[in-house]
Amino acid sequence: MKKSVFIGALTVASLTAGIAAAGTLDDVKARGKLNCGVSTGLVGFASPDANGKWEGYDVAICRAVAAAVLGDNTAVEFVPLSSKTRFTALASGEVDVLARNTTWTLSRDVDLKFDFVGVNYYDGQGFLIPKSMGVTSAKELDGATVCIQSGTTTELNLADYFRVNGISYEPVPVEGNSEAQKLYLAGACDTLTTDGSALAATRAAFEKPDDHIVLPEIISKEPLGPLVRHGDNEWGDIVRWTLNALISAEEYDITSANIEELSKGTNNPEINRILGTEGNMGEMLGLDADWAKRAIMSGGNFGEIFEANIGEKTPIGLSRGLNALWTEGGLIYSPPFR
Amino acid sequence: MTTLTDPPKATFRLSMLLYDTRYRSTTIQIIVLIAFMLGAAWLLNNVRVNLALAGKDFNFGFLQQVSNFDIGQRLIEYSSTSTYGRATIIGLLNTLLIAVMGCFAATVVGVAVGILRLSPNWVISRLMAVYVEMFRNVPILLWILLIMGVLSESLPQPKDFRGENPTASMSMFDSVAVTNRGIYIPEPLFSKGLGDIPVFWNSFEISLDLMAILAVLFAGLLIGKLIKTRAMQIQAATGVLPKTGLIRLALVVIPVLLVLWILGFHLGYPALKGFNFQGGTRLGNPLLALWIALSLYTAAFIAEIVRAGIMAISKGQSEAASALGLRPNKIMNLVILPQAMRVIIPPLISQYLNLTKNSSLAVAVGYADITSTLGNTTLNQTGRELEAILLLMGCYLAISLIVSTVMNAYNERTKLRER
Ligand SMILES: N[C@@H](CCC(=O)N[C@@H](CS)C(=O)NCC(=O)O)C(=O)O
DSSP: OOOHHHHHHHHHHHHHHHOOSOOOOHHHHTTTTTEEEEEEBBBBBBEOOOTSOSSSSSHHHHHHHHHHSOOOOOEEEEEEEEETTHHHHHHHHHEEEEEOOBBOOOOHTTTTTEEEEOSSEEOOEEEEEEGOOOOSGGGGGGGGGEETTTTTTTHHHHHHHHHHTOEEEEEEESSSSSHHHHHHTSSSEEEEEEEEEHHHHHHHHSSSSGGGOOOOOOOOOHHHHHHHHEHHHHHHHHHHHHHHHHHHHHTTTTTTTHHHTTTTSSSSSSHHHHSSSSSSHHHHHSOEEEEEHHHHHHHHHHHHHHHTTTTTTTSSSSOGGSSSBGGGTBBBBBOOOO | OOOOOOOOOOOOOTTTTHHHHHHHHHHHHHHHHHHHHHHHHHHHHHHHHHHHHTTOOOOOOOGGBHHHHOOOOOOOOTTSSHHHHHHHHHHHHHHHHHHHHHHHHHHHHHHHHHHHHSSSHHHHHHHHHHHHHHHHOHHHHHHHHHHHHHHHHHHHHHGGGGGSSSSOOOOOOOOTTETTTEEEEOOOEEETTTOEEEEETEEEOOOOOHHHHHHHHHHHHHHHHHHHHHHHHHHHHHSSOOOOOHHHHHHHHHHHHHHHHHTTTEEOOEEETTEESSSSSEEEHHHHHHHHHHHHHHHHHHHHHHHHHHHSSSSHHHHHHHHHTTOHIIIIIIIHHHHHHHHHHHHHHHHHHHHHHHHGGGGGGGGHHHHHIIIIHHHHHHOOHHHHHHHHHHHHHHHHHHHHHHHHHHHHHHSSOOO
């Protein structure tokens, strides 16, 4: 009895010890749940609501993928990750997708061995500072104490920016956004720096948001997007095309309101291919014909997700700007479904 | 048929390996060793396979790459154009700094509390007991966060020092500024300083001024010691102990003062400039919070060790000493403590090791120790998990081994010589 338990444990150990380099899709299906890495709490992007239900712009991506793959947008296990733990969690297979305001950079793509499947938010790094400081430009920040989250591109951009401008600063590295907020509000640092979208979300959560301003300088490019492990291209394709389906849906005016109607068949072949009434796109991905329809129904199309979570009518109040569709002067663009 | 029974022939059967007490222990040892090696081989193979699967190799080349991040708390020069290797060294030095500061403060507080806890004064001994129990029974991380919270929430911000009617002002004749970012104290400056010399291929610099002062100080102490030995000899020969205290003090103080004067010693005071105080030496809040928390926490344990050590010395000793007319503090210093040290030192070593390892909680308050620079930022930016963690483990192991070697040597010296 004892022996068999021991041997059993050994086999299990040797089975689970290997990272699933391929076959993430099968793993997810067998598990019946998608493991999705999100931030530990950034209102609008990923945070649990009063009932503990995760919601937000990044969360919506996870839900759309779960809907496409598993047919159920609640079949997601959200794994809150700090900026430091996120890559280890993805590399070790703890999560299948990482959707956590993560910037697409060469070294993360190539050296850390991840695949960014696209960009869901074009961002740039900015500075938040109390109005009472009377600072109007980041160039005036010489000697300031700056709160940053360690393990981010923010930390690197900050160093570059101050060096290039020949000014000095005192970095205060913190673990997460909530610590950064606390120190900033207590005046233990003069300014808080991170992605502009996160600054807007942080500021919206303040008691008196109007006492704080975001300085005009945007010191970096931060294309944020979901990513998966290198090596499992089939899985990467699924996540990539789920995001593309959401974007295309906005482009072709497929909304949660009219999707049932449109999926009965239209005279636009692209819409038909997306919604699976024409062609075999789903089959090519190893999914069924309705995958994209379910993904879009999960939280609406790209534009709907934006407006519901971080758009101008929400407290975060971000305008589409660069994140409008390419047809409306933005950068959001999906390759064709063909 | 022979009736003679031969002595049983020592035929070897396999089962004897297990049932014969002559072989059993060897058999078990071999089995354990094989199992251990199999386990280790499995782990290593696992690492190799998974590294290959993830398409990663194993090398420490990343230590030579440019780090691109800044570190606020540093003892030697560092900028974002330095390498990850140098960031690691900065972290290591910061770990050593907090370990040394922490061990020193914890020992001072711990010994005092341990002795006071045995005080006949009921209030004092109860107060000390409350302190010990409070710190011993709450996780250190909570203390660190609490102290950091108190420092950053309750102390004045730099901007409170500004304006017509500042709500905060500097203490100690305007020489010390206590802010919620750190404490700024005057720094020693030398107007006719000797400069620094680079050592180890320019990797860091040593201040010649400091060297000069230390040299003079040690020379003074050494000569003082010689004088003392000579005085003792005179006492042994004539029975009169010549008074040497003043001379010895002068030998230490006057040359040092002289050197300071020659080097043009003066203090640089912190002053509010822009966002922060500039000038002076800054003890950042992360360092302070960590230092206070680690010291007070470890001191609680050291206090218990000291108390146990003192109680291990039989009461008769102090009674005998007081019968001889020694005063209580003399009894403590001359009779009890020297003997108690022998009981105290071995567990004290493990407290020092604990403190050093607990200092890795520095990341919680953003103090740039080695866990933070190497184990977090570097690991995160380079994705070299295995290498970084192994290096980190190696560093802590090395520090711990050095601390315990030094302390064991000290223990060897103070321990009772049995003949
Ligand atoms: N885009 C940057 C920064 C990402 C990041 O960590 N952003 C912060 C913004 S404050 C965040 O999401 N924090 C949420 C959390 O602490 O979990 C990167 O990929 O390195």
